[in-house]
Amino acid sequence: MSLDQLIEKCKKNDTKAQSDLYKLYSGKLFALCLKYSRNKAEAEDNLQDAFVTIFNKISQYKGRGSFEGWLKRVTVNTALQRYRNKGVFDIVNEEQLEDIYVEVENDMIDLDFLLASIQELPDRYRLVFNLYALDGYSHKEIGKLLGISTGTTKSNLSRARMILKEKVNNYQAKLSSQTL
Amino acid sequence: MSDKKNIDRLFQEKFKDFEVTPNASVWGNITEQLSTASKQKKVAPLWWKIAGVAAGLLLLFSIGNLILNTNNDTPEEIIVNTDSETPIKDNSSQKIPTILDSLNSQEVVNENSTKEQSTHANKILNNNSKETDPNLSIQKSKRTTLASTNEDNTQKNDVKTSLEKVLTNKENKSDALAVVRDKAEDKISDEDKINEEKLDISTVEVANVTEKDEKAQEDQMSIPKVIAENNESDTNEIEETKTNKWSLTPTIAPVYFNSLGSGSSLHEQFNNNAKTGAVNMSYGISASYAINDKLSVRTGIHNVNLGYSTNDIVVYNNLQTASNNNLLRNVKLNKEGQLLTFISADDFQYAQVPGVLSNQINATIDQDLRFLEIPVELQYSLTNAKLGVSIVGGFSALFLNNNDIYSVQNGKSILLGKATNINNMSYSANFGFGLDYKISKKINLNFEPIFKYQLNTFNNTSGNFKPYFFGVYTGFSFKF
Numbered sequence: 001m002s003l004d005q006l007i008e009k010c011k012k013n014d015t016k017a018q019s020d021l022y023k024l025y026s027g028k029l030f031a032l033c034l035k036y037s038r039n040k041a042e043a044e045d046n047l048q049d050a051f052v053t054i055f056n057k058i059s060q061y062k063g064r065g066s067f068e069g070w071l072k073r074v075t076v077n078t079a080l081q082r083y084r085n086k087g088v089f090d091i092v093n094e095e096q097l098e099d100i101y102v103e104v105e106n107d108m109i110d111l112d113f114l115l116a117s118i119q120e121l122p123d124r125y126r127l128v129f130n131l132y133a134l135d136g137y138s139h140k141e142i143g144k145l146l147g148i149s150t151g152t153t154k155s156n157l158s159r160a161r162m163i164l165k166e167k168v169n170n171y172q173a174k175l176s177s178q179t180l
Numbered sequence: 181m182s183d184k185k186n187i188d189r190l191f192q193e194k195f196k197d198f199e200v201t202p203n204a205s206v207w208g209n210i211t212e213q214l215s216t217a218s219k220q221k222k223v224a225p226l227w228w229k230i231a232g233v234a235a236g237l238l239l240l241f242s243i244g245n246l247i248l249n250t251n252n253d254t255p256e257e258i259i260v261n262t263d264s265e266t267p268i269k270d271n272s273s274q275k276i277p278t279i280l281d282s283l284n285s286q287e288v289v290n291e292n293s294t295k296e297q298s299t300h301a302n303k304i305l306n307n308n309s310k311e312t313d314p315n316l317s318i319q320k321s322k323r324t325t326l327a328s329t330n331e332d333n334t335q336k337n338d339v340k341t342s343l344e345k346v347l348t349n350k351e352n353k354s355d356a357l358a359v360v361r362d363k364a365e366d367k368i369s370d371e372d373k374i375n376e377e378k379l380d381i382s383t384v385e386v387a388n389v390t391e392k393d394e395k396a397q398e399d400q401m402s403i404p405k406v407i408a409e410n411n412e413s414d415t416n417e418i419e420e421t422k423t424n425k426w427s428l429t430p431t432i433a434p435v436y437f438n439s440l441g442s443g444s445s446l447h448e449q450f451n452n453n454a455k456t457g458a459v460n461m462s463y464g465i466s467a468s469y470a471i472n473d474k475l476s477v478r479t480g481i482h483n484v485n486l487g488y489s490t491n492d493i494v495v496y497n498n499l500q501t502a503s504n505n506n507l508l509r510n511v512k513l514n515k516e517g518q519l520l521t522f523i524s525a526d527d528f529q530y531a532q533v534p535g536v537l538s539n540q541i542n543a544t545i546d547q548d549l550r551f552l553e554i555p556v557e558l559q560y561s562l563t564n565a566k567l568g569v570s571i572v573g574g575f576s577a578l579f580l581n582n583n584d585i586y587s588v589q590n591g592k593s594i595l596l597g598k599a600t601n602i603n604n605m606s607y608s609a610n611f612g613f614g615l616d617y618k619i620s621k622k623i624n625l626n627f628e629p630i631f632k633y634q635l636n637t638f639n640n641t642s643g644n645f646k647p648y649f650f651g652v653y654t655g656f657s658f659k660f
Contacts, residue, residue, distance in 0.1 A: 018214070022207055027199035034200060044206050051210045101186055114194050133188040134195055161187050168190070 003067060011059045018055055025068070026051070029075045035130050036079035038119055046082065050075040076135065080145055083123055108175055109168070117167045125160035128153050133161075233463070234656060237430035241465070241658065424659050425470050429480075429626060431655035432463045437486035437549075440633075443643025445601065446545060446585075447509045449524045450490050451643035456544075460485035462651050466555070474561050482553040484578070486649055487546060494523045495543040495587055508545075510601040510640055511585050517596035520587065543589040547599060550582035557610055570614040572630060578606045578637060599638075606637040608649075622660070628653040 001020075009017030029050060033043035054074050061070050118126055127146065131137040132153070139150040139157075146153070438457030444450035466480025508522055522545065557574030583602055586593040612630030619625055634647045 013214075015211070018211075019207070022210070026202050026207070030200045030202040030206075031195070031198040035195070035198075044203060047202055048206050048209050048213070051206075052213045055210075055214055109190070109194065111194055111198065114191060115198075118191075129191075133191055164191070165187050168187070 004063075007058065007061065007067065010055065013055075021054075022051060025071055028068070029071060032072060032075050032135075033079060034115060035118055035134060036076065036127060037082075038123070038126075042082070046075070046079045049081075050078040053078060072135070076131070077145075080127065083127065084147075103169075103172075109171070113171055114168075117164055120167075121160055121163060125156050125163065128156040129160035129164070132157050233432050234430070234654070237432070237463075237465075237655070241428060241430055427468045427470075427624075427657045427659040428465065429468065429655045429657035430463075430465045431480075431482070431626070431628075431653045432461065433651035433653040434459050435462045435484060435486065435649050435651035437488050437647065437649040439488070439644075440646040440648060441644025443641055443645030444490060445547065445599065445638045445641045445645050445647070446490060446511060448642035450493070450545075453493065453524050454491040456489040456491060458487035458489065458546075460487055462553070462653070464553070468559065468657070473564065476559045476561075477557070478559060479554065479556050482555070483581075484551045484553045484649070484651075485548070486551070487548045489544040489546045489588070491544050492524065493543045493545055493587075495520055495589055508585075508596075509642075510599055511597050512600050513597040514595065516594055517585075517587075520594075520596070522587070543587055545596070546586045546588050546593065548582070548584045548586065549580070549602065551578040552581050553578050553608075555610060559614060561614075566618050568614075568616045568618065568624075570616070572610065572612045572614050572628060574610050576608045576610055576632060578608060578634070580604045580606075601639040601641070603636055603639065607635045608632040608637075609635060616657070619656075622658060624657045624659070626653070626655050626657055 006017050006021055006024075010021055026047065030043065030047050033046040033050065034040065037043040037046055054071060057074070061067065118129065121129065124146070128142055131142045131145065132139065137145070139153045142148075142153045143150045148156075436457050436459050439445075439455060442451060442455075444453070444455075462482050462484040464480055464482030466478050466482075468476050468478035470476040508517075511517070522543075553576045555574055555576040557572050559570050559572045561568055561570040563569050580602055583598050585596045585599055587596050588594075610630055610632045612628055614626060614628040616624040616626045629650070629652045631650050632648060634649070637647055638645065
């Protein structure tokens, strides 16, 4: 069955098709949720909400743009929804830092560590870093999504990078001390 | 293999194919949420249908009401005008009813003489004009009287003072008449003259007509504008108090019919068979009159369909047209029905039955009834807020309209005949609750779950057959 057929069936509330769609995309979307959430439980909640929205609104997907892209946008929006109206986006800081480089031993860095580092970021830094660095949103889009200025998103991004760099450096130092 | 790279790149590369299988419980939660959502969606169409029917009834009713109202306009006003005892703010207006009363009482006292006078007046009129119709002649006499009053009257008092005069001299007939003369002052034109004595007599007539036919009076009698205005304000006030007295409610209700006990209306062999009540529709219209704020009485007419199934019945073809009617004691079987035999699966013994029938066990006997219901109920409201709560109790008269018995097996139903034990007229005792939501001053949305216990619908039932039906009556009520 092609993806288009699957989508059509989902539009008719076919439960089998919904289950198939879930199996197809839940892995990717859950990974997305994990990045945007503080922890696994919150990510699961987001995934659940995202899929309910997806199945209820699937008739709004008219085949323009990739379906996966649409699913991701819905999921990201669901994750962001959690932080709207929570005062998370209120801090205004126009300070901007340069691009940050970090020296890495690529193979040695564990994915779980990186995920944990992201999840430990303050809420807004985490969201901005995810949106910009990992999911390709522009500062302008991020500003709109979060209701903040582009200056603020840029500043948040820099701070997120700083924190992550420090974590990665510490992690590597720890690793190399263990291996020695 | 050390490498200096942008921190974004590091994360991008690592997360490129990042996938994690979520906990299985997540999918469970999703399906649960989706199914509750779809259930809510399924409910909607039924409500749409009901709302559609209600809207249709509303439209029909409002058209009907419009027509009725235009027909009723004139008589209603007359009724309103006769009730001139409602409190009125203005000084002068307080006096008018009194004058009318005083004139009225004089009229009662002098009933005999009035008759004479009226004939007298007619005579006079006949002298003056060619009128022969007594009613018309009275009106004519008014005109003539008033006309002459103008000429004769030397008093230039305004209406108010003359009214006061009457009040102080209630028993003085001539004064009262003088007032009427004064009242007529404005519109008086030159017409035939009559001498004063005759004038007095016909003025009494005028007073009588004043009360009976205010409308005609407005044109001809010409009571001063003050009075006319006051009467108008009376009319308005009275109509306002009347606003909430009457209401009409087209209703529609799903009704569920069943028996409280375990008997059967068909035959004693089915006493212990499982019965399934059917949900049917009842629709109709009711009219309600508010006795006071709390209590209202109402009646109406409803079409009610009721039905129930007796389950677990074995049906088989008779070998010959046998006299098996005794197995369905209370049913008059038609030709097709006479070819069949019905036995409760409870009593079923294979030895009794000519073989090949083991799969026939799933039949049901369905009874379909239709009544015309005329309820008489009292409604007592507990709260009068935007959302009102009330209790409802009363009786219904049920007139049998249709009565069929079917045998249903594997989805096929065969008409068997009619029940013989249903009264053409029977009663039910009704009790229920009412919720009404006040959409506007004139329109309420009602929602009334009502339980109706049938008192004597069936004769000759067996076991503990106690039929009832339960309906949730919904409709918009229109006050007027």
